[in-house]
Amino acid sequence: MTTTPARLELDPAAVRRARTLARRAGAPVVKLAQRHTTMSVERATLRLAGLRGADHERVPWVNHLVDAVRGQVGLEHGVTTPVYDALRRGEAEDLTTLAQKAASGSVSFRLPEGRDLTGARTAARKEVAAGLRTVDRQRAARERMIRRLGDPPSKPWIYLIVATGDIDEDIPQAQAAAREGADVIAVIRSTGQSLLDYVPEGATHEGYAGTYATQENFRLMRAALDETSKEVGRYVRLTNYASGLCMPEIAALAGLERLDMMLNDSMYGILFRDINPIRTFVDQRFSRQVHARAGIIINTGEDNYLTTADAVEAAHTVTVSQLLNEYFAKEAGLEDWQLGLGHAFEINPEVPESFRMELAHAMLARQLFPDAPLKWMPPTKHMTGDVFRGYLLDGFFNLVGAMTGQGILLVGMMTEAVVTPFLSDRDLALQNVRYVMNAAGGLVEDFHPPRDGFIQTRAREVLGEAVTLLEGIVADQGDRGDHPPLLRAIADGTFGLMKRPPEAGKGLDGVVEKARRRTPEGPGYDNPATTMLEEGSTR
Structure with missing residues (x-):
């Protein structure tokens, strides 16, 4: 049974204004993204067309092919036109062979004209369409399994992380977690993978603090969780990370291999991995279009802001980011049920009334986005290594989730900041969740904070600060180049105290402005x- 969470008495005009301002802040960034492509967007397109594999040094063939095209004719017109022109001219019999020959410098690319141009683009569309039909089939397969096996009986879905570095060790841990009650298994990525400008190939066994995101690892884990789903009688979802320099490619691979959720935040890579802002916004728009098509739920990363900024003073920046993530996601085609917007239990427990403020922040997020699942994140910043205190904090976190009707609850670990959790730690953490949900899950029905009490007042205050911040962003029409106001706000350190200018950051050299229309020099993008x-469409 689904129970409607208690409602805050927020000013409807303030809520409407917040969304209007978020749209005004985000729209120029969307236009910027539409005018550009990136190396990873072009590689993702070829992956949808079926290009796989890597050379003996494990450099993917798709990287070789895109690099060769860029070197000879540029990417302003897109990679597929010169690639499929080369195939039609007999440079190679298939895409893989063409990439192999391109890696050795034995292919000549050109920008075709006339019938050759039409033929190349028709051939490219046919091959990419086949990949999108695979994504569509995988979405249909998920829906069939959910109809047959069923979803978890209630929310929040219990979300648990596994990541040993070795996919063969991850699989039994993930299956054990599912048997103990986890509804969503997240395979955390190897440290630093977001900064790799290629996607590793094949099954991997040597990640650091995580396991590499690869197409084969996705396939293996999805197949294992399908077996366990049948065993436990409910569909167990799989999560990975579509972020970093290869965000579009990983999104495409996730769609091809039926992942169910992907970490996909519009600003995380900018703020916490120093990836160029323009590259990130271009890549996230394409990746979210793929997620929309694949029926994948995105998880956003607002919880990270509170690990670098104070969770009380910066609470409104979380709300602003959620509103921006909502705008960017819907513009790319995602629906409310796919918006796992992030927020976190990160207030210093020594702060008076910290629990009441956590309730206020969680209720605000729940009410602003009533049809989104939301992803509620456990304490990490103030976990000290005292496992008893940590276990208690996680219990309080679980209680807020129960009282406010969160949709996705990430399981907190009492050994956070001490060691990589053992299976026994995960089992104890799941016991904590089960106890709270069994004992207090119905509190969402009974909990109604008084009209002008502490919780209502705090929520209104955070919403008001969010509106003020958005007003300041939209009003900034300064002379710092022609960058949109939101990019200037990011450069000023507005989110997470990280200052990231639009003309800097990793991956900037992979951003390409599109040829806008057909000219004597080329056929347009x-x-x-x-x-x-x-x-x-699929054809």
């Missing part, structure tokens, strides 16, 4: 994946 994702 074309990307069949983008076109079909926006059309909703």
Whole structure:
């Protein structure tokens, strides 16, 4: 049974204004993204067309092919036009062979004209369409399994992380977690993978503090969780990370291998990995179009802001980011049920009334986004190594989740900041969740904070500060180049206290401005994946 959470008495005009301002702040960034492509967007398109594999040094063939095209004719017109022109001219019999020959410098690329141009673009669309049909089939397969096996009987879905570095060790841990009650298994990525400008190939066994995100690892874990789903009688979801320099490619691979959730925040890579802002916004728009098509739920990363900024003073920046993430996601085609917007239990427990403020913040997020699942994150910043205190804090965190009707609850570990959790730690953490949900899950029905009490007042205060911040962002029409106001706000350290200018950061050299229309120098930009994702077509 679903129970409606208690409602805050927020000013409807303030809520509408917050969304209007978020749209005004985000729209120029969308236009910026539409005018650019990136190396990873072009590689993702070729992956949808079926290109796989890597050379003996494990450099993917797709990297070789995109690099060769860029070196000879540029990417302003898209990668698929020169690639499929080369195939039609007989440079190679298939895409993989063409990439192999390109790696050795034995292929000549050009920008075709006339019938050759039309033929190349028709051939490219046909091959990319086949990949999108695979994504569609995988979405349909998920829906069939959910109809047959069922979803978890109630929310929040219990979300638990596994990551040993070795996919063969991850699989039994993930299956054990599912048997003990986890509804969502997240395979955390190897440290630093977000900064790799390529996607590793094949099954991996040597990650650091995580396991590499690869297409084969996705396939293996999805197959294992399908077996366990049948065993436990409910569909167990799989999560990974579509972020970093290869965000579009990983999104495409997730769609091809039926992952169910992906970490996909519009600003996380900018703030916490120093990835160029323009590259990030271009990549996230394409990746979210893929997620929309694949029926994947995104998880956003607002919880990270509170690990670098104070969770009380910066609470409104979480709300602003949630509103921006909502705008960017819906613009890319995602629906409310796919918006796992992030927020976290990160107030210093020594602060008076910290629990009441956590309730206020969680209720505010729940009410602003009533149809989104939301992803509620456990304490990390103030976990000290005292496992008894940590276990208690996680219990309080679980209680807030129960009282406010969160949709996705990440399981907190009492050994956070001490060691990588053992299986026994995860089992104890799941016991904590089960106890709270069994004992207090119905509190969402009974909990109604008084009209002008502490919780209501705090929620209104945070919403008001969020509106003020958005007003300041939109009003900034300064002379710092022609960058949108939101990019200037990011450069000023507005979110998470991280200052990231739009003309700096990793991956900037992989950003390419599109050829806007046909000119004597070229045929204009074309990307069949983008076109079909926006059309909703498969041919």
